[in-house]
Amino acid sequence: MPPPAPTQVIMEAWVKGVNPKGNSTNPSNWDFGSSFFFAGTVVTTIGYGNLAPSTEAGQVFCVFYALVGIPLNVVFLNHLGAGLHGHLATLERWEEQPRRSQLLQILGLALFLTLGTLVILIFPPMVFSHVEGWSFGEGFYFAFITLSTIGFGDYVVGTDPSKHYISVYRSLAAIWILLGLAWLALILPLGPLLLHRCSQLWLLSRGLSLKDRGAPEMDGLPRPQKIPISA
Amino acid sequence: MRSTTLLALLALVLLYLVSGALVFQALEQPHEQQAQRELGEVREKFLRAHPCVSDQDLGLFIKDVADALGGGADPDINSTSNSNHSAWDLGSAFFFSGTIITTIGYGNAALRTDAGRLFCIFYALVGIPLFGILLAGVGDRLGSSLRRGIGHIEAIFLKWHVPPGLVRILSAVLFLLIGCLLFVLTPTFVFCYVEGWSKLEAIYFVVVTLTTVGFGDYVAGASPNQSNAAYQPLVWFWILLGLAYFASVLTTIGNWLRVVSRRTRAEMGGLTAQAASWTGTVTARVTQRVGPTAPPPLEKERPLLPPPPCPAQPAGRPPSPLPVKAEPPSPSSPPTASALDYPSENLAFIDESSDTQSERGCALPRAPRGRRRPPNPPRKPARPRGPGRPREKGVPV
Numbered sequence: 219m220p221p222p223a224p225t226q227v228i229m230e231a232w233v234k235g236v237n238p239k240g241n242s243t244n245p246s247n248w249d250f251g252s253s254f255f256f257a258g259t260v261v262t263t264i265g266y267g268n269l270a271p272s273t274e275a276g277q278v279f280c281v282f283y284a285l286v287g288i289p290l291n292v293v294f295l296n297h298l299g300a301g302l303h304g305h306l307a308t309l310e311r312w313e314e315q316p317r318r319s320q321l322l323q324i325l326g327l328a329l330f331l332t333l334g335t336l337v338i339l340i341f342p343p344m345v346f347s348h349v350e351g352w353s354f355g356e357g358f359y360f361a362f363i364t365l366s367t368i369g370f371g372d373y374v375v376g377t378d379p380s381k382h383y384i385s386v387y388r389s390l391a392a393i394w395i396l397l398g399l400a401w402l403a404l405i406l407p408l409g410p411l412l413l414h415r416c417s418q419l420w421l422l423s424r425g426l427s428l429k430d431r432g433a434p435e436m437d438g439l440p441r442p443q444k445i446p447i448s449a
Numbered sequence: 450m451r452s453t454t455l456l457a458l459l460a461l462v463l464l465y466l467v468s469g470a471l472v473f474q475a476l477e478q479p480h481e482q483q484a485q486r487e488l489g490e491v492r493e494k495f496l497r498a499h500p501c502v503s504d505q506d507l508g509l510f511i512k513d514v515a516d517a518l519g520g521g522a523d524p525d526i527n528s529t530s531n532s533n534h535s536a537w538d539l540g541s542a543f544f545f546s547g548t549i550i551t552t553i554g555y556g557n558a559a560l561r562t563d564a565g566r567l568f569c570i571f572y573a574l575v576g577i578p579l580f581g582i583l584l585a586g587v588g589d590r591l592g593s594s595l596r597r598g599i600g601h602i603e604a605i606f607l608k609w610h611v612p613p614g615l616v617r618i619l620s621a622v623l624f625l626l627i628g629c630l631l632f633v634l635t636p637t638f639v640f641c642y643v644e645g646w647s648k649l650e651a652i653y654f655v656v657v658t659l660t661t662v663g664f665g666d667y668v669a670g671a672s673p674n675q676s677n678a679a680y681q682p683l684v685w686f687w688i689l690l691g692l693a694y695f696a697s698v699l700t701t702i703g704n705w706l707r708v709v710s711r712r713t714r715a716e717m718g719g720l721t722a723q724a725a726s727w728t729g730t731v732t733a734r735v736t737q738r739v740g741p742t743a744p745p746p747l748e749k750e751r752p753l754l755p756p757p758p759c760p761a762q763p764a765g766r767p768p769s770p771l772p773v774k775a776e777p778p779s780p781s782s783p784p785t786a787s788a789l790d791y792p793s794e795n796l797a798f799i800d801e802s803s804d805t806q807s808e809r810g811c812a813l814p815r816a817p818r819g820r821r822r823p824p825n826p827p828r829k830p831a832r833p834r835g836p837g838r839p840r841e842k843g844v845p846v
Contacts, residue, residue, distance in 0.1 A: 250471070257467075263662045267557075288699055363554065367554075370554045371665065
């Protein structure tokens with residue numbers, strides 16, 4: 219039997235999750251920290267895929283693990299998002315005042331969004347790009363792909379075998395992912411709300427009599443949101 | 450109270466992650482080490498068979514190959530065989546766009562250029578909400594038609610004098626079975642046949658895809674010898690329908706988990722008001738159990754009745770005189786004041802996709818809910834708005 223072509227062997231090893239650059243003294247891909255990170259990518263549905271179970275038992279377990287873990291994580295994120303939502307209470311109280319505070323409200327909302335973006339989307343990519351040696355664009359791309367839960371897996375933090383990371387690095391990344399996802403869960407419902415309000419303002423400015431038709435929809439969307447806020 | 454719930458949930462999630470990490474490590478690490486050993490052996494053998502190649506040269510070559518693999522090149526193709534296969538022909542690019550907006554993100558083909566990445570960010574920002582709207586619509590239609598069909602079957606069962614509790618379980622099982630058959634088993638066999646995977650691999654691919662985890666270790670239509678141009682678009686449409694189904698299944702499981710957590714919280718809280726209404730419920734349940742002949746006829750009539758006029762009062766409660774004790778708190782508590790107690794749940798209600806909301810609407814006339822309601826009333830008076838119904842939807846599973 220002729221020896222297999224080296225490219226094929228490398229390809230197979232690559233598919234199986236072995237880094238062909240390393241030699242056999244490499245740290246394992248499946249030590250506890252990496253497994254923990256992998257479990258996190260499963261339940262958040264990011265699924266980078268730089269690690270994936272390749273044994274049958276692992277795949278079977280992964281299926282059931284995802285079926286239970288994803289809803290559990292969604293429940294948790296909802297609670298966390300609700301906690302963050304409390305910070306919006308002041309903004310919504312302004313809304314009670316009729317006219318002049320609309321500008322203030324918009325300003326406050328903009329401030330909140332900018333702060334959140336800075337803390338969640340701008341600062342961590344800077345850290346990642348510094349630690350991993352990426353450009354800022356790559357770091358931001360990584361952050362976006364992660365938090366939108368797309369998770370291509372072409373850039374993953376803490377996977378370079380030639381680097382020595384501090385031990386809490388991956389845990390910090392995991393916490394950032396959780397916070398970022400909760401933040402997104404908070405602001406994504408705001409999007410339709412803002413759109414709706416903008417469209418209403420637009421309709422009002424055009425003087426259309428669609429207001430009474432818009433009213434029941436108004437009940438459907440912003441009402442349940444406003445009730446918890448004013449708590 | 451809320452922060453303790455949050456902490457408990459966080460602890461639960463972390464515990465879940467740790468246990469998963471331990472299991473994955475136990476399952477995968479030996480296999481990985483074996484693969485690593487095999488690679489080392491092959492390398493040794495290659496060096497021995499070709500003494501002219503130095504160890505360093507081979508290392509450099511391997512590094513180049515690994516980089517090219519990361520860059521999306523196919524190692525089986527050398528530069529002289531002008532294969533015009535590309536990972537970025539139109540069909541594959543369409544599929545790739547699909548993996549962006551569904552947030553599956555297989556990553557078997559990912560972007561290498563800066564311009565592509567920049568475009569991807571804005572593309573996703575617009576595309577993901579757009580797809581969410583589409584998914585809600587599809588899930589709406591799908592869920593309502595499925596439920597209508599199940600309603601017919603349920604009516605047949607009721608005509609055969611099957612006990613309603615059994616009918617409820619049967620219909621839930623039917624919903625799961627039909628969905629599984631349509632969106633999991635059929636594609637599984639198709640993938641087995643077309644891609645040549647084993648059944649387990651195909652099911653793994655289906656679940657990983659439809660939960661939008663998307664590892665990308667198995668991707669349908671990614672093999673270069675795939676000739677049929679309609680295959681990948683078809684896969685994409687299956688993903689669209691299957692996502693709607695899986696979203697409803699995952700919401701069901703989530704609601705079920707929420708019911709469990711709330712039940713434990715209600716039991717551990719020990720608030721007097723809750724305790725009072727709890728005893729009321731227990732009495733009501735006992736009285737209902739004593740007279741089991743009363744509910745069934747009501748439940749049989751239920752599908753014929755129009756939906757109850759008051760939207761705040763969850764439907765399906767038979768206007769039976771028996772559970773009077775549990776009844777009074779619900780109409781008397783104003784919705785605003787009670788909603789204050791559970792802001793997070795209201796938020797969760799918002800976050801739930803609109804397909805569940807409409808499913809809830811469809812579930813109104815059908816369900817013989819009366820028997821399921823008594824276990825929960827301690828929470829019911831506090832939650833007159835939406836969340837009451839998805840919780841019940843979760844119960845039968």
